[in-house]
Amino acid sequence: MGFLGETDIAAMLDxxxxxxxxxxVTLGATTVIGLLDREAVELLGGEMPGVVSADEVVHVASxxxxxxxxxxxxxxxxxxxxxxxxxxxxxxxxxxxxxxxP
Amino acid sequence: xxxxREQIVAAAVTALATGIPPGVPAPVRTRLxxxxxxxxxxxxxxxxxxxxxxxxxxxxxxxxxxxxxxRSVLLNVEVLTKAGTGDEPxxxxxxxxxxxxxxxxxxxxxGGLANHPADEIGTKFEYEQAETSFCRAKMTFRIQYQSRxxxxxxxx
Numbered sequence: 001m002g003f004l005g006e007t008d009i010a011a012m013l014d015x016x017x018x019x020x021x022x023x024x025v026t027l028g029a030t031t032v033i034g035l036l037d038r039e040a041v042e043l044l045g046g047e048m049p050g051v052v053s054a055d056e057v058v059h060v061a062s063x064x065x066x067x068x069x070x071x072x073x074x075x076x077x078x079x080x081x082x083x084x085x086x087x088x089x090x091x092x093x094x095x096x097x098x099x100x101x102p
Numbered sequence: 103x104x105x106x107r108e109q110i111v112a113a114a115v116t117a118l119a120t121g122i123p124p125g126v127p128a129p130v131r132t133r134l135x136x137x138x139x140x141x142x143x144x145x146x147x148x149x150x151x152x153x154x155x156x157x158x159x160x161x162x163x164x165x166x167x168x169x170x171x172x173r174s175v176l177l178n179v180e181v182l183t184k185a186g187t188g189d190e191p192x193x194x195x196x197x198x199x200x201x202x203x204x205x206x207x208x209x210x211x212x213g214g215l216a217n218h219p220a221d222e223i224g225t226k227f228e229y230e231q232a233e234t235s236f237c238r239a240k241m242t243f244r245i246q247y248q249s250r251x252x253x254x255x256x257x258x
Contacts, residue, residue: 041232042136043230043232043236044182044228044230044236044237044238045136046238046240047148047150047178048132048133048146048148048180049133049134049135049136049137050136050182050238051136051137051138051139051142051144051182051184051230051236052136052137052138052139053138053139053230053232053233053234053236054139054232054233055232055233056232056233084231099233100231100232100233100234100235101233101234
């Protein structure tokens, strides 16, 4: 068996969705499978405790969502978001999309 | 017995809590817990720094001092806000900051505890982005008062 490569990403995301780990990510007329991460973060802490907010990020295959850019409206697992940042990572085959509520 | 400083901070919180206009949150004295997003806006009052001037007699070589010390406490009024519909987070903080200026200005000398009304020193704005945009606006007020050198709870 060879190493997994970029061409295997779609199949891996399909498998993850089948296992309940992937979500639908829709931009315009295009829907792909992504991985949603939601982490509580403390922001603006200083002398007083900061705000506890949610840091929400969805991972998709790079290039899978034409028109993906900061400010675009995105639906992730049925919830509407606005794209905060588009951040390719690793070898660039996957992209992390930072989300905010509209 | 509490210090004059503590009495001033308590009086400042009372001033900020009295006659609050709609949309301005009740002040919290020295917040212990992190507010969640749905608890914003939040208003916190706490003391930052106090300096003390011993008022030594320099003409006498600085060796003698009077029975009174001059004190200056910096009071922070911190406003945490999030972006709302059509409102940037700093814009959402604006009416709360305006209230703080008004309320502490109207408090005068805090019932005679301070030498004069609080001086507003300035406001620092900081921003963060997560599920929405957040702003922390920290106003600083300087309040000068005096006490006996050997008793921080005795008005001099």
